[in-house]
Amino acid sequence: MKKQWRNTKTKEMVMDVFCCEAGALCHADIVQRLAGKIDRVTVYRILQGFFDEGVLHKISAENGRTYYALCRDCSAGQHADNHAHFYCMGCKTVSCLEEVAQLPQLPQGYSVSEASWFISGYCPNCRAV
Amino acid sequence: MKKQWRNTKTKEMVMDVFCCEAGALCHADIVQRLAGKIDRVTVYRILQGFFDEGVLHKISAENGRTYYALCRDCSAGQHADNHAHFYCMGCKTVSCLEEVAQLPQLPQGYSVSEASWFISGYCPNCRAV
DNA sequence: TTTTTTATTGCAACGCTATTGCAATACCGA
DNA sequence: TCGGTATTGCAATAGCGTTGCAATAAAAAA
Numbered sequence: 183m184k185k186q187w188r189n190t191k192t193k194e195m196v197m198d199v200f201c202c203e204a205g206a207l208c209h210a211d212i213v214q215r216l217a218g219k220i221d222r223v224t225v226y227r228i229l230q231g232f233f234d235e236g237v238l239h240k241i242s243a244e245n246g247r248t249y250y251a252l253c254r255d256c257s258a259g260q261h262a263d264n265h266a267h268f269y270c271m272g273c274k275t276v277s278c279l280e281e282v283a284q285l286p287q288l289p290q291g292y293s294v295s296e297a298s299w300f301i302s303g304y305c306p307n308c309r310a311v
Numbered sequence: 312m313k314k315q316w317r318n319t320k321t322k323e324m325v326m327d328v329f330c331c332e333a334g335a336l337c338h339a340d341i342v343q344r345l346a347g348k349i350d351r352v353t354v355y356r357i358l359q360g361f362f363d364e365g366v367l368h369k370i371s372a373e374n375g376r377t378y379y380a381l382c383r384d385c386s387a388g389q390h391a392d393n394h395a396h397f398y399c400m401g402c403k404t405v406s407c408l409e410e411v412a413q414l415p416q417l418p419q420g421y422s423v424s425e426a427s428w429f430i431s432g433y434c435p436n437c438r439a440v
Numbered sequence: 441t442t443t444t445t446t447a448t449t450g451c452a453a454c455g456c457t458a459t460t461g462c463a464a465t466a467c468c469g470a
Numbered sequence: 471t472c473g474g475t476a477t478t479g480c481a482a483t484a485g486c487g488t489t490g491c492a493a494t495a496a497a498a499a500a
Contacts, residue, residue: 188467188476209457221479226458228477242373244427246457246486268417271424281418288397289410291435295400298373298429306420317447317496338486350450355487357448375457375486443500448493455488465478470471 187235192220196228197237206241206251206267206276239263241276244300249276266299272308316364321349325357326366335370335380335396335405368392370405373429378405395428401437 199215200207212225220228229250232238240263241249253263266282269275279301288294328344329336341354349357358379361367369392370378382392395411398404408430417423 186468186476190467190477192478223459223480224478231477242371242375244371244425246371246375248457268421279417282416287411288408288430288432291438292397293433293438294430295432296373296430299426300371300429301417301423301426303417303424304422309420309422315447315497319448319496321449352451352488353449360448377486441500443498445498446496448495450493451491453489455486457484457486459484460482462480463478464480465476467476468474470473 187231192224193228193231195219196225196232200238200250200252204277206249206278208243208247208249208276210247241267241300242298243267243269243276244302245269251276251278254278254280264297266301268305269300269302270305270308271302272304272311275305277305316360321353322357322360324348325354325361329367329379329381333406335378335407337372337376337378337405339376370396370429371427372396372398372405373431374398380405380407383407383409393426395430397434398429398431399434399437400431401433401440404434406434 195216196212199212209222209225209229212229213220213222216225229238229248233240233250237253238250239253241251243249249267264283264285266279268277268279270277282299282301285294285297324345325341328341338351338354338358341358342349342351345354358367362369362379366382367379368382370380372378378396393412393414395408395413397406397408399406411428411430413428414423414426
């Protein structure tokens with residue numbers, strides 16, 4: 183049986199952080215922005231919860247950290263996380279590249295459950311400097 | 312100044328493991344196969360060393376672990392690691408899909424330093440079961 | 441071959457990200 | 471308002487990887 187979802191102040195705070203931010207955020211980002219207000223373990227659980235609800239999507243970065251970003255183009259129920267994610271080595275941020283989306287063409291016999299496309303480099307801003 | 316590369320028994324053992332294996336291996340895989348013969352820290356350093364030499368390429372899996380695989384299609388000096396990597400949820404192995412290779416088409420202004428394409432699902436063997 | 445130089449190894453301790461158990465607290469429906 | 475239960479905070483633990491250092495061994499020099 184699925185757990186009942188409950189709205190709480192802590193969840194609201196975390197969601198606010200995401201709404202004020204353009205890119206993707208990792209656990210440490212959230213904790214830092216809400217320093218002293220929420221326990222770090224709670225942040226882990228809330229992020230996982232939002233992910234389970236389909237509100238955030240999850241991005242495993244090369245640095246071992248997990249980033250989360252608001253789902254924008256996800257149609258009701260369907261979780262469309264098939265776009266690329268970009269890590270800028272200049273400003274050290276992770277962002278979604280909605281434009282870069284591609285489903286892989288696998289050899290015969292394979293079945294795909296998830297695909298992630300992770301790119302690192304410099305974003306237009308940092309490259310110019 | 313670059314360090315001098317030295318051939319040792321331990322490195323040979325690690326390389327043998329890769330040569331006997333089709334897919335990619337993570338640190339724990341190597342340690343397990345060489346249980347009691349090499350220290351775990353040494354394995355980390357040897358893997359990093361082989362990577363620096365361009366003999367192995369590195370794969371960051373979604374599970375947070377780092378896998379390594381022999382470079383096969385890499386022409387001299389050039390490290391061509393632009394193919395996709397596949398994690399089979401059945402046999403829990405990581406393999407290289409040399410056939411699935413694609414350079415990302417990024418929006419104007421971005422510069423790419425690295426790109427990784429990670430797919431999980433079921434391989435032909437495990438799917439059939 | 442013997443000596444010298446220095447890369448490499450093993451061991452112990454540490455760092456970072458994330459998870460689990462549990463008692464106390466706060467939501468939400470009745 | 472009340473009661474069941476999801477949620478929170480705290481402490482402890484787990485997993486993967488790194489660092490420091492003394493001892494060892496490979497390759498170059500004598």
